[in-house]
Amino acid sequence: MTSKSTGGTMNEKMPEKILIVEDEHMLAFMLEDMIQSLCNCDVSHASTLADARGLVDSQDFDFAFLDINLGKENSLPLAKELHERNIRFVFASGYDSKYDAKNITAPLLRKPLGLEEIRTALLQDRPDETSDRIGRIG
Amino acid sequence: MYHSSEDMLTNLQLVDATFENAAIGIAHVGLDGSWLRVNKRLLETLGYEHDELLGLTFQDITHPDDLKSDLDQLKALIAGKILYYQMEKRYIRKDGELIWGNLTVGLQRDINGEPDFCISLVEDISKRKADEEHLKTLINELNHRVKNTLATVQAVAHMSFRKDEPIADARGDFTGRLQALSSAHDILTDEKWTGANFREVVQRALRPFDLERARRVTLKGDRVRLGARQALTLAMAINELTTNAIKYGALSNDAGTVSLHWTKVRRDGDTFLQFEWAEQGGPACIAPERSGFGSTLLTRILPGDFQGETKLDYRETGLNYTLLAPLEGAGDQ
Numbered sequence: 281m282t283s284k285s286t287g288g289t290m291n292e293k294m295p296e297k298i299l300i301v302e303d304e305h306m307l308a309f310m311l312e313d314m315i316q317s318l319c320n321c322d323v324s325h326a327s328t329l330a331d332a333r334g335l336v337d338s339q340d341f342d343f344a345f346l347d348i349n350l351g352k353e354n355s356l357p358l359a360k361e362l363h364e365r366n367i368r369f370v371f372a373s374g375y376d377s378k379y380d381a382k383n384i385t386a387p388l389l390r391k392p393l394g395l396e397e398i399r400t401a402l403l404q405d406r407p408d409e410t411s412d413r414i415g416r417i418g
Numbered sequence: 419m420y421h422s423s424e425d426m427l428t429n430l431q432l433v434d435a436t437f438e439n440a441a442i443g444i445a446h447v448g449l450d451g452s453w454l455r456v457n458k459r460l461l462e463t464l465g466y467e468h469d470e471l472l473g474l475t476f477q478d479i480t481h482p483d484d485l486k487s488d489l490d491q492l493k494a495l496i497a498g499k500i501l502y503y504q505m506e507k508r509y510i511r512k513d514g515e516l517i518w519g520n521l522t523v524g525l526q527r528d529i530n531g532e533p534d535f536c537i538s539l540v541e542d543i544s545k546r547k548a549d550e551e552h553l554k555t556l557i558n559e560l561n562h563r564v565k566n567t568l569a570t571v572q573a574v575a576h577m578s579f580r581k582d583e584p585i586a587d588a589r590g591d592f593t594g595r596l597q598a599l600s601s602a603h604d605i606l607t608d609e610k611w612t613g614a615n616f617r618e619v620v621q622r623a624l625r626p627f628d629l630e631r632a633r634r635v636t637l638k639g640d641r642v643r644l645g646a647r648q649a650l651t652l653a654m655a656i657n658e659l660t661t662n663a664i665k666y667g668a669l670s671n672d673a674g675t676v677s678l679h680w681t682k683v684r685r686d687g688d689t690f691l692q693f694e695w696a697e698q699g700g701p702a703c704i705a706p707e708r709s710g711f712g713s714t715l716l717t718r719i720l721p722g723d724f725q726g727e728t729k730l731d732y733r734e735t736g737l738n739y740t741l742l743a744p745l746e747g748a749g750d751q
Contacts, residue, residue: 307573310572
């Protein structure tokens with residue numbers, strides 16, 4: 281699923297191609313809608329690790345939102361791959377996760393996600409230093 | 419009669435009997451931690467034979483993480499800083515199994531007032547500890563569900579309150595959607611969140627509209643098991659379809675009907691769920707100009723959560739909505 285927003289303001293620092301990895305489609309749809317209200321960018325969605333890997337292999341993303349808990353699997357292996365490919369990403373979770381993120385550190389956004397937090401995450405290299413609602417995992 | 423007759427036990431025998439037959443573990447423990455005397459219940463709790471245990475110290479069979487606290491308190495007891503101590507600790511049984519004990523330790527002094535040995539009571543509290551663990555797990559799960567629900571409610575609100583939607587309409591729609599979510603929650607709670615039956619989800623989502631009794635809506639289907647997420651999404655989809663049918667479709671007049679039909683079908687060796695919502699006898703239906711919450715839910719969100727394909731068809735004869743989705747693993751999400 282890929283769609284292009286028609287509105288939104290262009291910002292040079294905003295990513296251009298964003299991947300959402302989220303197993304609940306309603307949340308993915310909302311996040312996509314929120315992102316597209318912030319930037320004029322391509323947003324793709326994957327609900328499983330396999331789908332996400334397929335997209336990452338075939339397209340050039342410059343940002344990703346990773347829901348940590350994907351039903352039977354979790355997104356940490358993908359985080360490692362994104363890290364190796366130098367693709368910026370943030371985790372999103374509704375609760376304090378006890379996953380071992382190994383050596384990967386990335387900002388953790390808490391659900392429910394606010395528009396300003398999403399904007400901050402998209403714009404900043406180190407959003408965890410600018411907002412106290414964003415922490416780190418790992 | 420108790421200790422009034424000379425035929426009965428002597429005082430010493432009474433004490434011995436109490437020690438041996440108490441239904442709680444009792445031991446005399448040397449100041450160095452060696453077991454000096456133990457009763458039957460303690461041997462049962464720890465899984466050792468009498469002579470084996472007397473060759474060991476309590477340190478030998480204490481979980482390493484609980485040892486320091488135990489030794490610190492023992493030291494304070496011997497030094498006379500405390501009169502007794504009590505702690506919950508893990509013992510390693512002979513068979514290697516960990517058990518939880520509630521330990522209470524007092525001190526026996528000799529004729530000169532010097533510390534002689536400890537009197538330890540050990541109660542097996544493994545079951546209570548397991549119950550506490552279970553409760554903790556349940557509370558964590560509850561927290562996850564509440565957080566998931568809040569995120570879902572945020573998404574429903576986000577999609578219900580749009581710039582181009584009159585606020586009073588949006589509020590009514592939003593409430594209906596929350597009721598649909600709530601109806602699915604009731605079923606999932608009854609089923610301990612293991613899943614839900616297709617029919618039950620549909621019936622509960624239809625209940626607020628009171629349509630089945632009026633024979634305007636007919637349900638027919640196989641027994642199909644849904645995962646929790648699918649049940650929630652289906653309940654909301656039924657709510658959207660019904661609300662739409664009442665406003666614009668087959669339920670907007672006195673004659674129209676809706677039939678819901680779901681079956682299991684086999685294709686290429688796999689089992690699929692086939693679902694159809696078919697409206698008849700209503701006004702000719704036309705596709706709306708813009709896609710609102712309902713069509714987004716039906717054509718994007720529901721096929722996603724079911725990993726299937728849907729078709730929303732605005733037919734002359736009435737709205738027709740179909741879903742084809744794989745059933746394997748649907749019940750264990």
